[in-house]
Amino acid sequence: ESLDATGLHVLPGAIDVHVHFREPGYTHKEDWETGTAAAAMGGTTTVFEMPNTHPPTRSIVELRQKQDAAKKAYVDYGIYGLLAEDNIAELPGLIKGGVNAFKCFMGNTFGNLPSPSTGAMLEGFEIIAPTGLRISLHAETASIMAWRQKRLMEAGRNDPLAHVAARPAVVAAEAVARAAILAEWTGARLHVLHISSGLELGPLRDAKARGVDITGGTCPCYLLLDTRDYATLGSVIRVNPPVREASDSEAIWAALKDGTVDLVETDHAPHTPEEKTKAVIWEADCGFPGVETQMPLMLNEVARGRMSVEDYVRWSAENPAKRFGLWPVKGRIAAGAHADIAVVDLARTETIRAAALHSRAKVTPFEGKDVTGIPVHTLVRGRFVQKDRTLVTEARGHGQQVTDVQRMPASAVRNADKTLAAEIARARA
Numbered sequence: 001e002s003l004d005a006t007g008l009h010v011l012p013g014a015i016d017v018h019v020h021f022r023e024p025g026y027t028h029k030e031d032w033e034t035g036t037a038a039a040a041m042g043g044t045t046t047v048f049e050m051p052n053t054h055p056p057t058r059s060i061v062e063l064r065q066k067q068d069a070a071k072k073a074y075v076d077y078g079i080y081g082l083l084a085e086d087n088i089a090e091l092p093g094l095i096k097g098g099v100n101a102f103k104c105f106m107g108n109t110f111g112n113l114p115s116p117s118t119g120a121m122l123e124g125f126e127i128i129a130p131t132g133l134r135i136s137l138h139a140e141t142a143s144i145m146a147w148r149q150k151r152l153m154e155a156g157r158n159d160p161l162a163h164v165a166a167r168p169a170v171v172a173a174e175a176v177a178r179a180a181i182l183a184e185w186t187g188a189r190l191h192v193l194h195i196s197s198g199l200e201l202g203p204l205r206d207a208k209a210r211g212v213d214i215t216g217g218t219c220p221c222y223l224l225l226d227t228r229d230y231a232t233l234g235s236v237i238r239v240n241p242p243v244r245e246a247s248d249s250e251a252i253w254a255a256l257k258d259g260t261v262d263l264v265e266t267d268h269a270p271h272t273p274e275e276k277t278k279a280v281i282w283e284a285d286c287g288f289p290g291v292e293t294q295m296p297l298m299l300n301e302v303a304r305g306r307m308s309v310e311d312y313v314r315w316s317a318e319n320p321a322k323r324f325g326l327w328p329v330k331g332r333i334a335a336g337a338h339a340d341i342a343v344v345d346l347a348r349t350e351t352i353r354a355a356a357l358h359s360r361a362k363v364t365p366f367e368g369k370d371v372t373g374i375p376v377h378t379l380v381r382g383r384f385v386q387k388d389r390t391l392v393t394e395a396r397g398h399g400q401q402v403t404d405v406q407r408m409p410a411s412a413v414r415n416a417d418k419t420l421a422a423e424i425a426r427a428r429a
């Protein structure tokens, strides 16, 4: 197939290390076919999918179930295994079974998975560290938020901004600092998901300066929305962690530019319009789809002069590939790399319409926004999955699980408690 790319730009396809595709268990919200179709339409060629499905990806049994569901994928994918209070014994099985990373829900969110105690986290980090697989954190501390939400509800607060009050930035910053100390001890590699505040940047910077292998990601909503949008968007904007002050967005932009925040991810969190639109904020599901709108929203910031195309490629493809072990095979355009490509028209303007999204969740906080910079073709390993703004339906099932995730040699692990690790290994043998 030939392609006339006159006037177009050829970028590495985006690598989104944070999507929720809901299958198995919640397929009325999304499934692997609709989620990866949305990715293909959005110029995203690799996704890492989260474990808060039903059942959650807590052992090799559920991993195999998820791999089976993922056979429908249009784009390549990694699969997260869960690190929780009650599945520490399953971690070796998940590792052997081929998970690409782990997810630790320090804060409660959709799926209501119980947050692990610090003890379980430490033990989990010790088990995972020698593999070099990265552990992505939902860095908010559940016990603190439970107190605050209870008090707000007692005070009769049920408006959208009460959600921000229930989950203040200090909750996220405290979780980042605590997890970073555990990583410093064990040598585990961490990724702080969805950075939403300026306050998280301090502990993240400090940990990096101490030599902890810790990275950070943020999402378009934290860069482009702020508390002024709650009045117009209502419960649709509800997301964990919450969208905060304009000063937080400013701080996150600066942190992307100086490298403290490494990458842009979407937290693609599909819920139906009915589940999102509630009079009482506490009843609205958290999150919204993002994998199809990320590239247009960010390229629109290029068009507005807020960042360069080179910045974008570093945050959307190069850094995700490097930090999650896919480099040099993915995340760049070069000999020897996979032909994972987004061909973009930097001058084309479209209006974001929820009804036109390929996600099953037809709702977005960016409804009606004009964006300039559109992926017009997407190729995964050399094959078109989107052509001329149309999904290539024959490419369903072309997606494969990424197998190139780097494993760090065990010798790189620093302060793991060798005695305990040996005891644990013996007990599990």
Ligand code: DOR
Binding pocket: 020, 052, 109, 110, 138, 238, 239, 240, 241, 267, 269, 270, 286, 287, 288
């Ligand atoms: O708002 C959110 N929604 N935050 C999360 O961390 C999870 C996600 C979901 O799965 O719906």
Ligand code: ZN
Binding pocket: 109, 137, 138, 193, 194, 240, 241
């Ligand atoms: Zn999260």
Ligand code: ZN
Binding pocket: 018, 020, 050, 267, 268, 269
């Ligand atoms: Zn998420």
